[in-house]
Amino acid sequence: MKNYYTIIISVLILLTNVFPACAQNDKPDNNAILKVIQERKSVRHFTGETVSKEDLNKILKAGMSAPTAVNKQPWSFVVVTDRATLDTLAARLPSAKMLFQAGAAIIICAIPEKANGKSTEFAVIDCTLAGENILLAVESLGLGALWTASYPDKDRMDIVRSVLNIPADIIPLNVIPIGHPTGEDKPKDKFNPDNIHWDKW
Amino acid sequence: MKNYYTIIISVLILLTNVFPACAQNDKPDNNAILKVIQERKSVRHFTGETVSKEDLNKILKAGMSAPTAVNKQPWSFVVVTDRATLDTLAARLPSAKMLFQAGAAIIICAIPEKANGKSTEFAVIDCTLAGENILLAVESLGLGALWTASYPDKDRMDIVRSVLNIPADIIPLNVIPIGHPTGEDKPKDKFNPDNIHWDKW
Numbered sequence: 001m002k003n004y005y006t007i008i009i010s011v012l013i014l015l016t017n018v019f020p021a022c023a024q025n026d027k028p029d030n031n032a033i034l035k036v037i038q039e040r041k042s043v044r045h046f047t048g049e050t051v052s053k054e055d056l057n058k059i060l061k062a063g064m065s066a067p068t069a070v071n072k073q074p075w076s077f078v079v080v081t082d083r084a085t086l087d088t089l090a091a092r093l094p095s096a097k098m099l100f101q102a103g104a105a106i107i108i109c110a111i112p113e114k115a116n117g118k119s120t121e122f123a124v125i126d127c128t129l130a131g132e133n134i135l136l137a138v139e140s141l142g143l144g145a146l147w148t149a150s151y152p153d154k155d156r157m158d159i160v161r162s163v164l165n166i167p168a169d170i171i172p173l174n175v176i177p178i179g180h181p182t183g184e185d186k187p188k189d190k191f192n193p194d195n196i197h198w199d200k201w
Numbered sequence: 202m203k204n205y206y207t208i209i210i211s212v213l214i215l216l217t218n219v220f221p222a223c224a225q226n227d228k229p230d231n232n233a234i235l236k237v238i239q240e241r242k243s244v245r246h247f248t249g250e251t252v253s254k255e256d257l258n259k260i261l262k263a264g265m266s267a268p269t270a271v272n273k274q275p276w277s278f279v280v281v282t283d284r285a286t287l288d289t290l291a292a293r294l295p296s297a298k299m300l301f302q303a304g305a306a307i308i309i310c311a312i313p314e315k316a317n318g319k320s321t322e323f324a325v326i327d328c329t330l331a332g333e334n335i336l337l338a339v340e341s342l343g344l345g346a347l348w349t350a351s352y353p354d355k356d357r358m359d360i361v362r363s364v365l366n367i368p369a370d371i372i373p374l375n376v377i378p379i380g381h382p383t384g385e386d387k388p389k390d391k392f393n394p395d396n397i398h399w400d401k402w
Binding site: 004007032033034036037038040042058060061062064065066067069071073075076077078079080081082085109119121122124125128129131132133135136137140146147149151152164165166167170187188190191192195196197198199200201 | 205233234235237238239241243259261262263265266267268270272274276277278279280281282283286310320322323325326329330332333334336337338341347348350352353365366367368371388389391392393396397398399400401402
């Protein structure tokens, strides 16, 4: 009987060594969340594979989870998966050549008319908060993306509006190419304690 | 001998039932990451407890992990933990009364002089991306926060500058109270398929 207990206890010890974090953690893995934030990188090199609609819906849901001033949600999202449209945007936008290899793109559209106080500033801030959620959701799904700016450049905004039929009073904030990363792009460590002021500037 | 194997196999089966996710998953828990994005809420009710410097450093590191246009990092962060300063901000800012119960506050400061093209728009966008990372890091640590706007309101920016000695050419974008949530505040489900345009507006 004593041998049975020895074996059981040995196996238990072995397994808690194999799964040390799990043995004491039934909450979400918070370190993993902070890690995704730190490991998000601007991905400029894609394999050319498509991105599934399932993943795109998860990414859009993350975007719409951002806070907005007075809960106005002054946003809309154009999601491009059509190859010809991706190529047209790539050809016409100097900053978004990586769209030729991306599988999809999301264009975050800011709607000042819907924003708190009909303010362009709040519309842009609210949509930018959604943008960071989109970039993090992409990273967490093993995909890659980067923010290529349209706003505040008038020429780029006009190109994006014209290719995607976006009305003149809507601000196409950016074009976010999304795809499967080749692995070439790496995160930067930008932590700098000089940027922190404790209690006063 | 047969009994020994039976016991070992039974224990193994038991343990893979107890730790099912761990047994097959050595990657970050992606669902947990998307869940934190969806469960982040604007927390307005705090217990009054302090926030540790260790947690504040993790939160600031998350902030500085955001992307910035041409990697300019046009930001600085004032972190307030001093009770008297938190109370002064609470008394003077109509939108930030919850600072009386918060344990800390972060003020994200946008620096147009350092931004791509010295642009106020890029300084604000880059700092807003950092802001969403900060809100998510707070949520992931079991703390609560919300974005109370200073920019673009001139009066509020002047109050924040004056209490915290922030120079006139720096934009105090917001005041983010941080603390231990009472549990009263809940996330909103803002997913709305009407906000999605597939391929064209």
